[in-house]
Amino acid sequence: MCDLTKSAFTTKGRLINSEQFDGLTSSQAFNAIAKFLQQQNKGKRQVNYRLRDWGISRQRYWGTPIPIINCQNCGEIPIPEQDLPVQLPENITLYRSSSPIKSMPDFYKCICPACGDNAKRETDTFDTFFESSWYYARFTCPDNNESMLDNRTDYWLPVDQYIGGIEHAVLHLLYARFFHKLMRDEGLLKGNEPFKNLLTQGMVLKDSTKMSKSRGNIVNPQSLIDKYGADTARLFMMFAAPPEQSLEWSDKAAAGANRFLKRLWRMTHKHIEKGRVTVPDDVNTLTQSLQKIRRQSFKTLEKVTDDIGRRHTFNTAIAAVMKLINKILKINDDSEQAQFVMQETIEMVVLMLAPITPHICHELWKILGHDDAIVNANWPKINVFTSSQGDIDIMVQVNGKLRSKISVFPNSDDVTIKMLALAKEGVLRLTQGKKINRIILVPKRLVNIVVANFD
Ligand SMILES: [Zn+2]
Structure with missing residues (x-):
């Protein structure tokens, strides 16, 4: 038990001694009190994200140059559009301690586009997330040299199936969503999300451990x-x-x-x-x-x-x-x-x-x-008659509305029943090109196919 003379009760439970909020659970009270305060004009709801600022620059050569000129008079000046892209020099000497372009006056010495005085080109490069966060959008129009994206982007996106390693599951996908929403807000593309489905691949193990050069358990599939x-x-x-x-x-x-x-x-x-x-x-x-x-x-x-x-x-x-x-x-x-x-x-x-x-x-x-x-060749067509014509009638609904009927065997498995329902003409018409969220099966009675964006 919590000693209320010493500290507040901070775990979840039911409210007491709280007048109209008595008896509510913590989460019910959370909403009820917020609503009450808002009605009284004493406060408003606010969502706080626990996000930190992201330092986007890296002190390394391998990366996209940050297109900024540092001028002692004007501060940080973006490089004029006609001078983009800034390209990294290739005649470099690699050092252990720092990026080679930091000691290459040919690269960093420049003229400030605003005041004409001598200035210094930024030698830091972008974090690699700067490229990996929106490449999927650029892939829709790689030959467009006039703009970042075009109307082909809205044709191809969102990506139907995204595949990646588990190590990308948090950061890369989070940044990609940030960039996507930024591009949307800038009118570069429509749609709120970059990917429809995600599959995270497992690893290939050898002798039950991850392959690594130091362990010497690498297998080359070439052999x-x-x-x-x-x-x-x-x-x-x-x-x-x-x-x-x-x-x-x-x-x-x-x-x-x-x-x-x-x-x-x-x-x-x-x-x-x-x-x-x-x-x-x-x-x-x-x-x-x-x-x-x-x-x-x-x-x-x-x-x-x-x-x-x-x-x-x-x-x-x-x-x-x-x-x-x-x-x-x-x-x-x-x-x-x-x-x-x-x-x-x-x-x-x-x-x-x-x-x-x-x-x-x-x-x-x-x-x-x-x-x-x-x-x-086309993928073979499921022959509904040959496969599972049986003597049990099952109603087929799409979003709760009766659309068709199938006949199955008493021992037909769930997968078969779902596939038969999906293959029905009247169902196909309503589901083609749409995302199927769920297929609910009530044994021996009905199948309900729940489709997204249904109209
Ligand atoms: Zn200047």
């Missing part, structure tokens, strides 16, 4: 690429862990990734050697077991679409494709019908893996009979 090719290196890294977690470098796992790609290669060639594929007039005439495989491949597609597109869990996407391949490897059927299902499934597998292992998929796509490169 893996030399041995197995880039596809194996990519597949191994994406399969080892979800992107935000650290991944343990393992030669054994890399070999496993290579074996998987070889199996896919052999399976595709074996299928092609069997000859022509005829598409059946009616897929409902396929045997039960072939229909089951088709359903499985479309279910896999649904999962992979969601894993890659929304969850960014490439490892679970790859695992789902591996599972599907194991299923079709067991098909022991040389009929025309089986050939059709094999062709359809392998094509789907190759399309699903193409973002992860693009080179082998490019080759396999050609082998499967396509003239155009796989990079130009």
Whole structure:
């Protein structure tokens, strides 16, 4: 207990002896008292940010020159626009103790643009955050030499998906938002935020520790690429862990990734050697077991679409494709019908893996009979009927309003149900190009898709 004769009660609780505020919790009282004071004209709300000033200059050579001239008569004078940009000299001698331009009169001696007297050019450079805080905006119009940004900026921004290391999670993102809001206030761009989504990547570990030169546990991915090719290196890294977690470098796992790609290669060639594929007039005439495989491949597609597109869990996407391949490897059927299902499934597998292992998929796509490169192919369409047509009706709402209906199996998983709902025509129309904030699922009854900026 707090001795109120000695000090104030400073922890949270409920108010007593406070007249109309009696019984309120600390946070309720916080608002109620602020409102009361404001009504009485005795005070106003103010948000205080615990921010400190930022010293933007650095005493080093590597950086953007600060475009200021220091004049003994006029003080700090900005360099006239026609003289921008100030460029660093390259004929420098590097010293241990200070920036080389601090002892280069050719660089710092100048004339004050205001009074014409001798003056000194600033030799400090900007903190590197000065460039990293707005490069994403400049990337939208790098060839514009007349202005910083142009109308292409509003077309491309905000960045849909920002990817960075955890070490950038605070400072860089904070500064980038400052710069963005400054550029907005200056009318250089519209929009309040620079990035829509952030993914922070994990690190690559070796023997459970961070790779470092001093520990001598650095692995160069080039040796893996030399041995197995880039596809194996990519597949191994994406399969080892979800992107935000650290991944343990393992030669054994890399070999496993290579074996998987070889199996896919052999399976595709074996299928092609069997000859022509005829598409059946009616897929409902396929045997039960072939229909089951088709359903499985479309279910896999649904999962992979969601894993890659929304969850960014490439490892679970790859695992789902591996599972599907194991299923079709067991098909022991040389009929025309089986050939059709094999062709359809392998094509789907190759399309699903193409973002992860693009080179082998490019080759396999050609082998499967396509003239155009796989990079130009569309992502396969989820076949709603084949994948999950069942006997339970589920209502589909968008922002609480009934828009469509789907039928699912009693054992359909949540991902499938959500994907089916999203694929409905009436839903697509309302959600395309918009950010989906949440998908609420009431089992066996309804799916509600909550979309941002809904009108
Ligand atoms: Zn001057």
